Amino acid sequence: MxxxxxxxxxxxxxxxxxxxxxxxxxxxxxxxxxxxxxxxxxxxxxxxxxxxxxxxxxxxxxxxxxxxxxxxxxxxxxxxxxxxxxxxxxxxxxxxxxxxxxxxxxxxxxxxxxxIGEMWKGAIQGKKDVVFLTLGTGIGSTIIIDGKIVSGSRYLAGELGHTVIINNGRSCGCGRRGCFERYASTSALVSDFIDEKNKNSEVIKKISGEEILALVEEGDSIATAVYKNFINYISIGLSNIVHLLNPEAIIIGGGIAEQGDRFIQDINSEIKKETMPIYHQETLVFPSILGxxxxxxxxxxxxxxxxxxxxx
Ligand SMILES: [Zn+2]
The missing domain is CATH 3.30.420.40 (ATPase, nucleotide binding domain)
Structure with a gap:
């Protein structure tokens, strides 16, 4: 058959x-x-x-x-x-x-x-309270509570990318200022890195998030400074979610999350600095498996x- x-x-x-x-x-x-x-x-x-x-x-x-x-x-x-x-x-x-x-x-x-794919065949199998993010041009996100996707009353729920982490910060396409995705998306990492290099009179037009992470591994000082801020921004946003929802796991997808363990480990340690000790757990943040x-x-x-x- x-x-x-x-x-x-x-x-x-x-x-x-x-x-x-x-x-x-x-x-x-x-x-x-x-x-x-x-x-x-x-x-x-x-x-x-x-x-x-x-x-x-x-x-x-x-x-x-x-x-x-x-x-x-x-x-x-x-x-x-x-x-x-x-x-x-x-x-x-x-x-x-x-x-x-x-x-x-x-x-x-x-x-x-x-x-849902990660829940079925990937990184979140068997977990019931989870937050899923993808880092790319912006930040996409989904919240799962008790095994169910939170859709909201008009399918609009879960837009963590447009929660504000910096008062009067960078302007965002949504009309607000200081949105999470303006600091913690892959695009934000890339534009911050290019800006810093330009300030040092090095002209870089195009680079990927993965390439910046590779420069951090090589010890490039500008890449390292920008990366540290980036990890901090991500962790501020995620710590808000941790205090709000107390998830079992946070899964991060997008090219840079699949780059290697260090990125995810650094976020895990930084979140511990941003959250109350009672919320700490051995590992909270995991990379997506299915890419x-x-x-x-x-x-x-x-x-x-x-x-x-x-x-x-
Ligand atoms: Zn926004």
Missing amino acids: MVENIVCFDIGGTFIKFGLINRDGHLVYKDKVPTPKSNIQKLLPELLAEKIKKLQNDFLIAGIGISSCGLVNHETGEILFSNNIPDYSGMKLGEILFNLFKLPVSVENDVKSAC NDAGLYGACYLTLKKLNYLHV
Whole structure:
């Protein structure tokens, strides 16, 4: 008998990652394509449909799972709002794909999907009170209480990136000043590093967070100073969460979190300085395990759940 599979997509502003995960949770195939740059309402569903049809030729497909950037109503499968992809807001993606394929479709926000993926197959298995963050251009986050994702009354809950950590600080795209993500995202690390180098008359135009962490390992003094501040900013934000929610674990994803143990260890020690001793535990912060595939696993899990293949 052929094994049933879920076709999963992770839709981002630059790439659409897709893959096939079987009923047992094994990723059997993955690939990616660039996200269409215009005419999204027509081209995006066409692109997804083309990939699904192609996979249907070779595999038994039981459902479709979508992890998407933007604000998502997971009950209706609608993209409520996206500022990453022009004209994407309002797309009834779940309905469109269901009408084309008559298969169960789940649609969820990408950070929430990644968090669910980590709960199912990654770093948070068996944990019930968890905070999940991804460090990148901004900070994406999801809060899990008693095993359930906190969605809020209008799917807006869990935006830790826009909690303020510095009074009257740097201005943020959200309209506030001093937001956590303006200090503790990978982009903030990169721009702080470039600014400091420029002050020392060294012109650097482009560098990645991972490359800065490598410079810290090599003992570069500017990289080390910027990195120390960065760890402190992250820890201030996370310590607010620790005092508020007393989580079992905080999982950090994004390229720099997968760079090595030191980054996560440094955050763990810094959080101890920022929190009351009664909150201290041996290890609180862990790196994500699934990395870029977490969203695909989460999308698969939610579709399997819709199919009643899971009883958790
Ligand atoms: Zn903000």
